[in-house]
Amino acid sequence: MDTTTQPTTTQPSAIEKVFAFVDERVGLKTLQAKMLNEPVPGGSRWAYVFGSVLLFIFIMQAVTGILLMFYYVPTADHAYASTQYIIHTVDYGWFLLSYHFWGSTAMVVCVFAHMSQVFLWGAYKKPRELIWLVGLALFGIVMGFGFTGYLLPWDQRAYWATTVGVEIMDKTPLLGDFMARFLKGGATPGQMTLSRFFVIHVMVLPAALMGLAGLHLFLFRKAGPAGPFRGSVEEIKAKTDYFFPRQIWKDIVGMVAVFLCICSLAFWEPIVLLEEATPDPGDYHPEPEWYFLFLFQLLRLKVFAGEFGQFLGAIALPGAFMALLAALPFIDRDPERNIFKRPIALISWIVVMASILIFTVAAIINREFLE
């Protein structure tokens, strides 16, 4: 071989050699292409960012949660003190705890946004029914996170919101007593309750979330993004871009926006605990966290008074609504995805969102009327 006639080529750099080494064994180039070069029909959209933002929030919650666990002790005699220790003594502990607290609010807001976006875009219809069902399970898990985490500081607000919540669950016929005793770890809330809520919050739910979120993503990739609900084939084709970098760019801008919102809230509205939990509520009026307020207010209506009424309002009605959502892809078989051509869907969404808003605001107004 006459090397003098060959064109001069630059030697691969060290980084390129490492990359080639891994690529030979892992198929990195193909993997990268497959993961990142997913065409998003109709182009990347800001409306699509909520799923990725939710993943981001979960990771931040996991990180701040693990950091909190360095100091928090889940026993009834130390929970309050250790939480106060984090807030008052540990450097920036107040900020990290407040971040974790506001992060949970952000998660619920984004869950509602994500579910609304999927619903309005008709992206639960064939062939995406399974993604929708797994998503509903994830929604339940997020609510579970909020409910179990709320108890951990063991102050009056935490203790009584949880007590009321579990008592409501008790109203379910047949299984109610067993479920309530299981969660409480006995007949009355105490140390056993705290231990159980801690395990559920820190191990059971995260494991479930990671598993189901992985499944959710896998199913989403298998079905492909649904894309916009209107536009000619030519328009959609002309605007199509890849997941990376365009959609990822929008996703990360969304993530940073949410990150900054949570940081700002943590900075300007940090967590302040009430007094330590006591078996007697005293003057304190129990209230759940804000995303359960609408249910709380619903249960104040006279139509839901009494034992069976409470079960109806708290368990049966929400349960029926969730069952309806689960059945949605099987009931609504019309392939039309344009929300402006689905009047029932549009009006239902508006009514549901408006009702939740009205009841939440009513619950806040009602605080003035409690003796």
Next chain:
Amino acid sequence: MTGRETMSSFKLGLSILWAACWTALPIKMAFAMLFMAMGTIHLETKLGITFLMLLMSPVSVFAFFLITLVTGFHFGEGAGLPLLFLVSIPIDMWSLGLVARTVFLERLRLEPPDSLGVGLWVRFALAGALYLPLLWVIESGATDLARSITKSILDLDMLKALPVAERIGLEFTAWGSVSLLVLLALTYIGLTILGKLVEGKTAGAQPASDTYQALIWRWDMFRVPTDQSLMLTAFTGAGAVMSVLFWMVLPVSTPHPHECCKPAAVTVAPPFDPQKSLTKGEKAFKDAEVKIAALEQKTAEEEKEKPKGGKDKAGVKDGAAKGDSKTPPPAAVKPAGSK
């Protein structure tokens, strides 16, 4: 080939204002947070409405202050607020330009005229200055009216028996829906006006002759900066600086301590005063001298009174007196030595 989209004035106004407001927001928020952290903005309870005003700054930049003038509504305190709106002017001009050019190319198939952003900003800001205070007055009037009417309806005898929770829900829904409908109607009118202002610019514009794909390519490329390294460095640099500022500003311990754990009141140790300790030392010296003199006098008197038996005692006393006389000098040395 997809043809030119016929857009109503309302749709035109909406598509430009909505996109322009959200595009400009991240940059405005960065400044807002900076000003808030510097303590130049204090909002108390008006955070929501002020944020909305900032979001809409292409139309509210003047209206924000006019509303305070006309209605007396107080958004907040601090020099940061007018500064924030001042800073938003170039940002909004850029944002409006970007978004309007996109709409012109993609949906109207027209070549965007020069300085579209500045031109539109002027029109939007002035229109907003006139329309927004009007909208504010009408909306708050309608809301107040709706609230008082629903309150008086619910005060009727036949509805007195309505329980609290139902009453609250009904009342809020009743006046809330009226208020919302009025707001939607006013917004629709406002956006239509904006659309008409944009149409003033479309009238003289040339049709764009490229294919659809080429038009998409063009507006997409608007969003890629010409000098990427400069943009990247500037952005990352600004971000890093803001982060460091944040670390400096972030209190180590919670700004709202609980009753249980208030930090102990810090007692400042009084600083060392050389003058004071010198005079103190001198005084101690003088006191000691007086004491010694008195003691010596006493022993001398006692010696005179008991010449025989007093020798041992005198010896003891002398020793004691001598011992006393030893202590003042070290005390006198101290103030001179210590600084």
Next chain:
Amino acid sequence: MQPKLKSKVRCTDGEVGEVSRVIMDPLSHDISHIVVGGGSGAGPERQVPMGQVQGVTEDVVSLRLSLAEYATLPAFNRDEYVTTHEVEIAHLEERIHVTPGEVLVPFPELERSVKRRTFFANFTHAIGFLIGFPLAFPVLRYLMKPMYSPFDNEWLKIGNSGKIKQDDVGVQFKYKRKVKEAYMPEQEIDKNVWVLKATPKVLETIYQGKDMEFRDSFGKHIWTNKKDVPYIAFSGKCPHLGCGFKWRTHKTLGQVFLCPCHLSIYDAAGKVLDGPAPRPLDPLPIKVTATGDITIIDMEFKAGTKAQVRIV
């Protein structure tokens, strides 16, 4: 049938080449075009939309175009496309079958016995089941341990009846109860009961002519409150949601038990006069000695239910 790569392409009046490539539409997952190349005359590769394909066999794709019409089709531009290895298109391999023939791998001899496969498969399932199954019962008992603890029926001295000056008037007695939860250090929690010295009329309302029996969850008898003993002790927790209630003078109902949380109102006999309470106040087992010392068994009942269910 989908056109196969390398199959010949024929126009109505002659052959033009072979299928060199196939283009797939990412939205519909169908083949949108074939690329024809390698024909005689060495013309450029041309892109033929599937609409122009008349018929497809294993070896031949016939177009409904003449040679002349074919020559007017756009030339194929490789730069406008990427291979399927460079993008992620869902369901690609399942929908596109354009390779002629099959790619085969040998089927192991041992795996050909169906009996063998089913035996090992079923036994694997059985063992998998048996790995988890033995744990199920112990785990369930483990989790349920604290859920149904037996009751402590100790008599607690709460005070002396000398404190009660009037009949049919509620008097609060505060006491401390020692509670030990699991491994936690023993705690003393503050509790209270409302005791009243009842007149025969009030006693009648409460007892309804029968002695009040208290039994544990197995039905074993604990204590009986005799209906002629004039002292009644009501549990200090409101049956609505467990708040502590008070004895107050109401503007229209007179002297009553009033719960501040949700305004449940009870008369001296514990009967519900107003508010959301689902049942009357809960009487507790009570013993009064000759010297007037009052002892009770501290019990707690589930709040919010019509039936009285003991929980502590």
